[in-house]
């Protein structure tokens with residue numbers, strides 16, 4: 055089955071043909087570790103992590119690198135504010151990032167390069183750029199000479215004027231051209247710094263990805279991905295640096311960009327106070343729900359995070375888990391072989407909304423299966439496809455008891471009330487049974503009476519959130 059991907063470079067959906075099927079390479083821009091990441095930051099890691107899973111099926115020797123930016127002015131500010139060394143901030147938030155990704159079901163990359171561990175490679179790349187006339191040193195800085203690279207702007211499709219406006223570039227007297235960007239900048243004694251041919255300083259942000267990508271994946275890589283907020287200037291600058299440092303060789307053959315996430319129709323921002331911190335969301339919601347939310351829109355589209363969408367996602371997942379609960383007695387393990395239509399959706403530029411629709415169809419098929427063999431196969435296909443998306447791995451009983459949602463709930467107490475209500479019903483004391491049902495509802499628990507006896511579950515996510 056052919057994998058087709060939208061390439062930002064050509065603005066087209068293309069067949070993915072790796073340079074070397076024995077070593078497919080992918081680089082995703084990772085987090086700057088000075089705080090917890092928000093749910094919008096997590097979108098590329100979930101979606102491109104899924105792409106890595108898909109690629110690995112066909113190319114087991116995929117090398118997937120996702121960096122950690124551990125030198126940055128925001129980190130310096132956070133460390134100064136907290137009155138601690140910079141490494142205290144970066145170590146803490148890098149560890150929290152890894153833990154949050156694991157809880158969100160995101161596979162770890164093969165390589166997780168840190169910027170501060172690649173200073174010699176960064177300096178060497180800048181020296182090469184200067185030697186070849188693509189960069190220059192000025193007042194303790196090293197700057198990329200944008201005029202030396204005629205293809206500058208091709209990736210983002212912007213004119214030079216737009217680029218200058220878009221980057222809100224600093225007009226500095228040491229720059230030849232306002233669009234020239236920093237490769238290296240001087241550090242005052244209180245800031246992190248390394249000795250370099252241009253004095254003690256630290257790297258600019260863009261050069262680290264070029265240097266780390268070269269160090270671990272080579273001069274030309276297959277896929278480079280990140281949020282579309284990185285398209286300009288970050289990725290445009292990476293292209294300029296890497297292409298010029300490698301004698302004109304193409305840097306990344308396929309560029310993938312995901313759309314931005316809004317909250318209740320508004321841009322997520324600190325000033326609006328609507329930042330959805332992943333670490334907090336993971337306390338409140340199961341990872342299935344968060345992953346479902348991130349996958350329900352196609353990765354290139356914008357994604358709106360809202361209470362209504364959460365409730366809808368919860369209902370859909372409840373439906374899938376209801377099927378699994380009803381078929382609990384059907385012995386089935388997740389199938390390794392994924393259904394054709396499921397794979398076809400993912401091979402079509404990672405069409406996750408369609409892949410999720412296939413999950414629902416598989417659940418339907420499992421429910422309606424006429425004979426035990428067909429039912430086993432359908433359940434197995436549902437579990438296999440779910441596992442591939444990082445969904446449906448929770449025991450259905452646990453899912454409906456919402457154990458991952460709120461640890462403060464006393465499940466034994468809930469069970470007592472459910473049992474008491476059942477006893478009251480048996481004794482035909484319906485007033486008492488109704489009273490107990492109301493008491494349970496106040497705890498956020500709904501009871502369903504089924505032929506197998508009463509089952510309880512939490513009310514929807516939106517209610518829990520309220």
Ligand SMILES: [Zn+2]
Pocket residue numbers: 082083084263288
């Ligand atoms: Zn990057």
